[in-house]
Amino acid sequence: MTEDILLRATNIVKEFTLRSPGVRQRLTMQAVADVSLEIRRGETFGIVGESGCGKSTLARCLVQLLSPTSGSVQFNGQELTKLSRRQLRPVRRQMQLVFQDPYASLNPRRRVGDIVAEPLRINKFGDDAAIRARVLELFELVGLDPASVNRYPHEFSGGQRQRIGIARSLSLNPSLVVADEPVSALDVSVQAQVLNLMADLQERLGLTYLFIAHDLGVVRHVSDRVAVMYLGEIVEYGVADDLYEQPFHPYTEALLSVSPELDDGTREQRERIVISGDVPAPFDRPSGCPFRTRCPVATERCVEEKPVLVELSPGHSVACHYPRNRT
């Protein structure tokens, strides 16, 4: 059975070097430490992790906003890392980004209609009339009043601004939309509206989403498959329902257990696994398994031997020597 793979990333590594004045040696850290994943056409692939896990950096490496230090990214079968900037341009139209901060990602000095039209203009979509028509079409698509094209960003609420950002990303009919924390800055009721909108758009336009967030509930809601990242590595991935019902990795299990839960009487409350300590500084990456410094079941083996991703059940893989909840 051939699945239609839209994006294939293999062994992505992204290093950053800090040169501190006066310090002899340069400090290197791996924001993304050997990540491989495949995104299928039409699905929503969720990446969840806490701050500093490298998910945003990974997203930028995939769409080539950053050049990976090593590794390959294939989009529609085409290798992206070898392309020049000019060669990348037609590909860029196919991959678009939606950002987190609706207040910072729109240029406050431009009218929103122009903001949405900009990608169309740069890519020579057509004459002014065609562009204008497309902009109005996009506004309707995201549920904004077409009459508001001439307003400025500050005249809109956070949720509306995020819709504008989505409209902008859809202007060139991309096949892949990478959404980096698109709803984190929004109120709960507005968040729900934007998530529903994104689901609708996916159905109507046949979009593929790479959805990055730190909120486990949000990621579960939107994703078909989910990957969990810790300190630059994917520690577990699989079909969303499988992963959430039966997490294999101790970190995933802990994350799920401490996510605040609504006690609405429908389920028994989960047992809480509160992990201690802080995430290690990326410059001081622990040997072996990155999670071992905080893991409740870590042993000597975890210090010496780095676990690799192993498929424990169909479509569900984990990198751990002592996976949990194995049936």
Add this chain to the structure above:
Amino acid sequence: MFAISILVFLIFFATPGVDPAARIAGRSATPQVVQQVKHEFGLDRPLPVRYVLMMDHLFIKQDLSSYINIGDRVVPQIESAAPVTLSLVLGAAVIWLVVGIAGGVIAAANRGKFIDPLIMFFGIAAISVPAYWLGQVVNLITQSKLHASLFSWVPPSGYVALSASPGEWALHLLFPWLTLAALYAGIYARVLRAELVNALNEDYVRTARAKGLSERRILIRHALRCSLISIVSLFGLDFGSLIGGAALLTEVVFGLPGVGLLTYTALQNLDLPVIMGAVMYGAFFVVLANTVVDVAYAFLDPRVRLV
């Protein structure tokens, strides 16, 4: 500093229309005399060679001498002018720091009330008034107009060394101090007030209020302490450049033979060696001041460390 010396040198010698040889030779000199002067002073040698020669005389042999007052050495002139400038700037600095910081703190503590814009107005006034004008007005009042009545105790302009008579030293410097301090006090009061008002809106001040601390303690111990960092760096640069001779106009107006006045006279006479010496002297202090400020930063702000 190297770059500055090159720059000064080029400005002086490479500027068309300015012929130092002609100036040295005098008005009625014939072309032959000018030629002779050129040769004597080495002005007919190529530019880079002249530069090296001058630097050699200035720093190594220390016998660089003036073009105008032939025979007068540059270095001793600067040496004797330096203490004057130092006295002027030190005294003024004390005054402007006290007045400026007090003004800024009082304005910020009473923001919105009448005294706040009043202090800011005085600040702007002090900044807008040119130092030489203020100096001349002060002189006018103290030396001539009201000299007989109110200001009879004000001595005539000039400088008296500290070693000669501390009393006279201070008296002679009193009005120059006030004049020079006025401008800077104005700047510092305004800058500090702005910094303080900003700091008072910060989260850590909100925490301090929630702790139950008094407004005064919050203002002085928290807001001021954090705002001092920018004031200190500003002060370092101002002080450094003033020591180096930037108080030129004040010195001229009050007839104080400091480095500023020295530079002023040399500029009027196109006396390159003296200019070069004075500029290098000034540049040295600016560089020194920058370094001191950097070090001070590390002490004041624990987030900044030298390594």
Add this chain to the structure above:
Amino acid sequence: MTPECALSERDATATPLLQVENLQVSFSTRGGVVRAVDGLSFSVGRKEVLGVVGESGSGKSVSMYSMLGLLREANVTVSGSVKFEGREILGLADREMRSIRGGDIGMIFQDPMTALTPVYRVGWQIAEQIRAHSDATKAQARQRAIELLGEVGIPEPARRVDQFPHEFSGGMRQRVVIAMALSCNPKLLIADEPTTALDVTTQAQILELMGKLQETYDSSIVLITHDMGVISEMADRVVVMYAGRPAELGDRRDVIRTPQHPYTWGLLGAVPRVETKRSRLATIPGTPVSPLNVPAGCAFAPRCAHRFDKCDERPTLKGGGHQDACWLSDEQKVTLRQRDSTSVSSHD
């Protein structure tokens, strides 16, 4: 040795620790009068955790700040009654308020990264608060600071007491802030979104810590947040705020399991849940009301799918232990709530 901190008046166990009646806070701005808090009433008992939940513009933070006298700008008007241990504290002179702030009532804020003064060591900052409310000497205050750091779970407290805030991570800083707030054994702790800026795992640690300390110190907590999940974990009672007004008030279980105000159940329905996946999230149409434009009747009416003509009249909190500000009849509330939760909301 625990220094004695500023005492307040009679310690009556019958009266609630904090009693708020009809609190009103308004700002006069160029755009008009903004009523940030409009008629808030609630009480907090001893050793109780009250959750205050709302979205942006709900007035949840402003109400707490105004109670403690932290809003002293000229354009702010605060009225109503706030009684702490039976004593009216609204309108007190700043000097008297100051002894309560930090002494009997501690407060912690949202962003731990900017909550501490960057130029002073953390031990010094904690000691500063202790000495502001007691006669402790420098040595005694420092010793107490070390103890507190240990209590909040900071490793090597004797060494870290002399470190600067930037040497601590976000979660650690929040612990320092909590230690500082508890330093004078306050009877009430007000926590304004204390974990919003933190990761989920750190959040869990901090909430666990707060629960533990609440037991040790016998203090009550007012927990302000937008996160219903956090409320569900920590709160005993909940007040839901919308547009500066209370929409619902009651026991946590009641409010979450059987919400009575359409806004509350809309909010609960809009939260994507970790445990179950639904095809569509229930949404509340429109956006949170702008404080400049609050309707004269029910503030939520413009966004409410179940509004009817009575809603032009402003409702107030009514009911017994579980109160709500909604004109719908009790039966209607139950039916409509169930209907909303099973149907897929088709409007955005």
